[in-house]
Amino acid sequence: MVIPRLVIAAPSSGSGKTTVATGLMAALRARGMRVSPHKVGPDYIDPGYHALATGRPGRNLDPWLTSADLVEPLFLHGARDADVAVVEGVMGLYDGAGLEEFASTAHVARLLGAPVILVVDAAGQGRSVAALVQGFAAFDTRVRLGGVILNRVGSPRHEEICRSALTESGVPVLGVIPRVDGVATPSRHLGLIPAAERRAEAVSAVERMGELVAASCDLEALVALAGSAPPLAARPWSADSSLERPPSGARPVVAVAGGPAFTFGYAEQAELLAAAGAEVVTFDPLRDERLPQGTGGIVVGGGFPEVYAADLSANEPLRRQVAAFAGPIAAECAGLLYLARELDGHPMCGRLPVTATMTGRLTLGYRDAVATAHSVLTREGERYRGHEFHRTATDPGHAAPPLFRWRGGADGFGEPLLAASYLHLHWAGSPELAARLVAACAPAGG
Numbered sequence: 094m095v096i097p098r099l100v101i102a103a104p105s106s107g108s109g110k111t112t113v114a115t116g117l118m119a120a121l122r123a124r125g126m127r128v129s130p131h132k133v134g135p136d137y138i139d140p141g142y143h144a145l146a147t148g149r150p151g152r153n154l155d156p157w158l159t160s161a162d163l164v165e166p167l168f169l170h171g172a173r174d175a176d177v178a179v180v181e182g183v184m185g186l187y188d189g190a191g192l193e194e195f196a197s198t199a200h201v202a203r204l205l206g207a208p209v210i211l212v213v214d215a216a217g218q219g220r221s222v223a224a225l226v227q228g229f230a231a232f233d234t235r236v237r238l239g240g241v242i243l244n245r246v247g248s249p250r251h252e253e254i255c256r257s258a259l260t261e262s263g264v265p266v267l268g269v270i271p272r273v274d275g276v277a278t279p280s281r282h283l284g285l286i287p288a289a290e291r292r293a294e295a296v297s298a299v300e301r302m303g304e305l306v307a308a309s310c311d312l313e314a315l316v317a318l319a320g321s322a323p324p325l326a327a328r329p330w331s332a333d334s335s336l337e338r339p340p341s342g343a344r345p346v347v348a349v350a351g352g353p354a355f356t357f358g359y360a361e362q363a364e365l366l367a368a369a370g371a372e373v374v375t376f377d378p379l380r381d382e383r384l385p386q387g388t389g390g391i392v393v394g395g396g397f398p399e400v401y402a403a404d405l406s407a408n409e410p411l412r413r414q415v416a417a418f419a420g421p422i423a424a425e426c427a428g429l430l431y432l433a434r435e436l437d438g439h440p441m442c443g444r445l446p447v448t449a450t451m452t453g454r455l456t457l458g459y460r461d462a463v464a465t466a467h468s469v470l471t472r473e474g475e476r477y478r479g480h481e482f483h484r485t486a487t488d489p490g491h492a493a494p495p496l497f498r499w500r501g502g503a504d505g506f507g508e509p510l511l512a513a514s515y516l517h518l519h520w521a522g523s524p525e526l527a528a529r530l531v532a533a534c535a536p537a538g539g
Contacts, residue, residue, distance in 0.1 A: 114181035119303025129175035134183035159522035208239030223258035268310030345389030345534035352377030357395025389534030393428030468507030479516030
């Protein structure tokens, strides 16, 4: 398949790659192009802005969570029928999992055969920008550095100095973005505020990003560079082909939590649940007082329940229904907190015998975990690769035995009809999770 594509990378976090990637997506869509948005790594928040910019689901590409072999098929699945794909990187270009480059932006760019645009924060630099770029270009010659976009350029003279130095390096400058106010999106304790929590403001912010990139970057040159990427040989990923054929008959309803408090999720999860035979229905624990009609199973993913703890607690009818629900429940991170007895003193569902509180400590990182308990999702001894990202803690910290163990840690609660932990899993890497959850559900209306 021939999919024109670019990877937007940076020397480090905070260089402006989210603004550039999202703005480029919006600018190309404004020109009438069908743009496929992707994000390297486990991040849930940036894809929400990508979706606003393109009108398509933002999708993650993470070799750690799904395997390196699935990166190309998942990319092709997301980019089907697109005119161009834009892939936003994670952290610095060569920053991977642990001491290696595995799961880095550079790794994904190589897997996709995609040219890389390096977004460089030029503030406080002149000719040194060229030394920085040359170092990144020479560090791994398997990575094709196709151009540079200079960000936060202070004046025409500043631009002239940077351009002159980069001309000597041989790396083309494909954009120069001036220092501007009012474009960056607001942040809080886990990064950017999700687009779903500030819909109108987020739409406006994405529009401004698109206008900024269109005015500051050479869109024709960027599209031409994207078009120079070679064809990809893999077959697109398919939820149907990832699973055994589901049994015929009634399709159980799987209720998936959504709304502003539960914004963390990968698009492939719902696709796998549907392929496994479920009717997937979204509900909002902030506003809906009952589960969807005929709910046979519940999925509560990640998000920010700590921000909405009082409102979640105030929805007592739904909390009571979830607490009494007799079907299978899968919960990750925010879902774990929602199932607790209380969160920061606010009563939650009470499905788990734990209390949860906000802390000042950030827990962040990939986990190579082994399931040590049988649950609705897992079987004892199975290995899973997940990701933790939170500033909360539960008391007790996990069940005995915990659902998962990894080197230096343990987490989670497992029962025949329950799996709840802090670990975020990408179900495309473990499609049996969807099959097991749906198999445990009562049929619709049952």
